[in-house]
Amino acid sequence: MSTLVAGGAGFIGKSLVQHFLDQGEKVLVLDNFCRGKREFLASLAPQKALTVLDCDLAQTEHTLRLVGDYHGKNPISAVWHLAANSDIPAGIADASVDLRDTFLTTYSLLLAMKTHGIKRLAFASSSAIYGEHQQTLHENLGPLLPISNYGAMKLASEAAISAAVESHLERAYLFRFPNVVGIPATHGVIVDFVRKLKATPQSLAVLGNGTQQKAYLHVSELLAAMLFIADKAADRLNCYNIGPADDGVSVRTIAETVCARVSPQAQIVFGQGDRGWVGDVPRFRYSVDKLAALGWQPKLSSAQAIARAVDEIASQEDA
Amino acid sequence: MSTLVAGGAGFIGKSLVQHFLDQGEKVLVLDNFCRGKREFLASLAPQKALTVLDCDLAQTEHTLRLVGDYHGKNPISAVWHLAANSDIPAGIADASVDLRDTFLTTYSLLLAMKTHGIKRLAFASSSAIYGEHQQTLHENLGPLLPISNYGAMKLASEAAISAAVESHLERAYLFRFPNVVGIPATHGVIVDFVRKLKATPQSLAVLGNGTQQKAYLHVSELLAAMLFIADKAADRLNCYNIGPADDGVSVRTIAETVCARVSPQAQIVFGQGDRGWVGDVPRFRYSVDKLAALGWQPKLSSAQAIARAVDEIASQEDA
Numbered sequence: 001m002s003t004l005v006a007g008g009a010g011f012i013g014k015s016l017v018q019h020f021l022d023q024g025e026k027v028l029v030l031d032n033f034c035r036g037k038r039e040f041l042a043s044l045a046p047q048k049a050l051t052v053l054d055c056d057l058a059q060t061e062h063t064l065r066l067v068g069d070y071h072g073k074n075p076i077s078a079v080w081h082l083a084a085n086s087d088i089p090a091g092i093a094d095a096s097v098d099l100r101d102t103f104l105t106t107y108s109l110l111l112a113m114k115t116h117g118i119k120r121l122a123f124a125s126s127s128a129i130y131g132e133h134q135q136t137l138h139e140n141l142g143p144l145l146p147i148s149n150y151g152a153m154k155l156a157s158e159a160a161i162s163a164a165v166e167s168h169l170e171r172a173y174l175f176r177f178p179n180v181v182g183i184p185a186t187h188g189v190i191v192d193f194v195r196k197l198k199a200t201p202q203s204l205a206v207l208g209n210g211t212q213q214k215a216y217l218h219v220s221e222l223l224a225a226m227l228f229i230a231d232k233a234a235d236r237l238n239c240y241n242i243g244p245a246d247d248g249v250s251v252r253t254i255a256e257t258v259c260a261r262v263s264p265q266a267q268i269v270f271g272q273g274d275r276g277w278v279g280d281v282p283r284f285r286y287s288v289d290k291l292a293a294l295g296w297q298p299k300l301s302s303a304q305a306i307a308r309a310v311d312e313i314a315s316q317e318d319a
Numbered sequence: 320m321s322t323l324v325a326g327g328a329g330f331i332g333k334s335l336v337q338h339f340l341d342q343g344e345k346v347l348v349l350d351n352f353c354r355g356k357r358e359f360l361a362s363l364a365p366q367k368a369l370t371v372l373d374c375d376l377a378q379t380e381h382t383l384r385l386v387g388d389y390h391g392k393n394p395i396s397a398v399w400h401l402a403a404n405s406d407i408p409a410g411i412a413d414a415s416v417d418l419r420d421t422f423l424t425t426y427s428l429l430l431a432m433k434t435h436g437i438k439r440l441a442f443a444s445s446s447a448i449y450g451e452h453q454q455t456l457h458e459n460l461g462p463l464l465p466i467s468n469y470g471a472m473k474l475a476s477e478a479a480i481s482a483a484v485e486s487h488l489e490r491a492y493l494f495r496f497p498n499v500v501g502i503p504a505t506h507g508v509i510v511d512f513v514r515k516l517k518a519t520p521q522s523l524a525v526l527g528n529g530t531q532q533k534a535y536l537h538v539s540e541l542l543a544a545m546l547f548i549a550d551k552a553a554d555r556l557n558c559y560n561i562g563p564a565d566d567g568v569s570v571r572t573i574a575e576t577v578c579a580r581v582s583p584q585a586q587i588v589f590g591q592g593d594r595g596w597v598g599d600v601p602r603f604r605y606s607v608d609k610l611a612a613l614g615w616q617p618k619l620s621s622a623q624a625i626a627r628a629v630d631e632i633a634s635q636e637d638a
Binding site: 099110111141143148160163164165166167237 | 448463466467475477479482486556
């Protein structure tokens with residue numbers, strides 16, 4: 001059995017690739033190495049079961065050819081699609097970024113799956129599809145009015161997958177991710193703070209007033225949740241929020257946790273307003289009741305996930 | 320004041336263009352003339368206030384240039400975006416059709432509006448964004464899991480517009496259309512039935528078993544509803560279902576109405592199954608409570624809208 005992991009050289013992809021290798025599967029990684037790194041995959045074993053190809057998934061014809069060539073020799077039973085732009089502000093400044101990296105990647109993979117008869121797809125969606133709601137974000141909430149192009153193109157991807165289930169896929173999973181932390185960290189608030197403190201240990205400048213609050217899940221738990229859902233959820237199209245069971249932690253708490261670990265003497269300097277950038281959702285409650293009903297619950301709270309990740313990332317950046 | 324009507328040479332666009340001309344506005348129509356026809360616009364007055372350009376809106380650079388050239392001389396205050404693929408089965412067979420005509424048209428227009436500082440957008444969305452639900456389709460319903468690429472790319476368009484409201488639009492309207500009937504009819508079930516009966520007056524073959532039931536609105540009422548919402552709805556982003564106040568009529572009823580008008584002796588031959596094609600939603604209840612609360616209600620039922628449109632279309636096809 002072979003599995004295609006799109007974006008498999010990234011932060012989350014790397015752990016997923018290791019999981020499939022551990023299961024004795026062959027794995028094809030397609031990645032454009034924009035955020036992902038070959039070195040993340042270099043230490044995985046067995047290397048002979050792993051094929052890593054440089055592929056801009058927004059290039060539909062090229063993607064079709066690479067998938068077809070591999071699939072002809074090693075039939076692919078499932079696609080895990082984690083490829084996306086992960087720089088949300090960049091996608092707001094220039095909508096073509098998320099069109100290309102967050103949506104056209106999905107479009108190309110769906111066409112490759114249709115063309116080559118690959119029937120199962122797992123997709124990394126996002127809480128960003130919900131936009132700003134006063135209500136708790138549960139899977140049946142609408143309207144879905146995202147406030148970033150990243151969220152918009154994740155929702156576009158969900159919609160295209162939904163239509164593909166009606167026409168050619170046998171099973172699909174839409175995993176609506178929270179913020180995910182852990183290593184190998186390539187981006188995100190913790191990495192930013194650690195690097196800023198290494199440059200200027202006396203002070204940490206924070207975008208916004210620090211009250212933005214978000215739910216965080218550790219990557220190890222995200223992986224466990226996705227695999228649990230893929231094992232247990234039995235609808236043709238399965239849509240699940242994944243996250244911790246709490247309302248998250250504030251940016252202030254994250255800043256304090258990073259300072260305590262990296263530079264205890266640093267003074268934290270907050271900015272103005274309750275969001276870090278246009279398209280940043282300041283605060284939301286995220287329901288994971290549906291996932292709990294399926295039988296999975298996280299072991300770590302948002303604060304515990306942050307604490308573990310801060311320690312891991314500080315060590316990574318020291319190395 | 321000038322208004323850009325994208326898809327303005329189409330069935331619904333034509334009536335909208337006439338409305339703006341009647342208001343004394345200048346109108347720029349961009350249309351690829353795939354379904355739309357220049358002749359629909361030839362009789363509108365005053366012609367000197369009307370500029371009609373051939374434009375594939377999926378071609379972003381070309382669209383930007385045409386909009387910029389016109390806007391430089393006649394500042395555009397609002398864009399009405401009605402351009403889309405309207406052949407749903409074609410979009411299911413080939414996903415590139417709706418990517419190009421239903422979504423990239425929106426993407427190009429949003430980029431043109433951002434580039435040229437045009438701040439108001441009205442968008443023809445669709446009940447197809449909801450997919451199949453047992454529940455009544457109201458604006459706050461989720462999840463949104465469309466079953467056609469048409470519905471998927473309409474939802475993608477809504478999402479991109481929502482993100483644009485956060486970053487550069489001042490006001491946007493998402494009109495979720497029901498099935499719309501009237502003249503000048505270019506496609507749809509009534510036209511199909513009328514043309515079939517003209518070819519073979521003794522018998523009418525119907526896709527599916529005739530139990531598919533849908534809500535229909537007459538184009539004159541759709542126009543009134545859109546203009547009412549654009550006048551009264553005051554949020555930055557306004558999302559409204561538009562439709563009749565009933566649960567719709569069955570395909571059987573439509574077939575019988577067409578036969579009675581065009582060929583009373585015809586025998587109706589039904590197919591199998593409760594949907595006409597993959598991606599066809601067989602039956603749904605559509606809530607227009609939000610629109611009623613704003614103060615607008617249709618005068619015609621689905622059955623009355625169908626009866627009027629059948630008469631209009633039969634006359635059109637006789638001409």
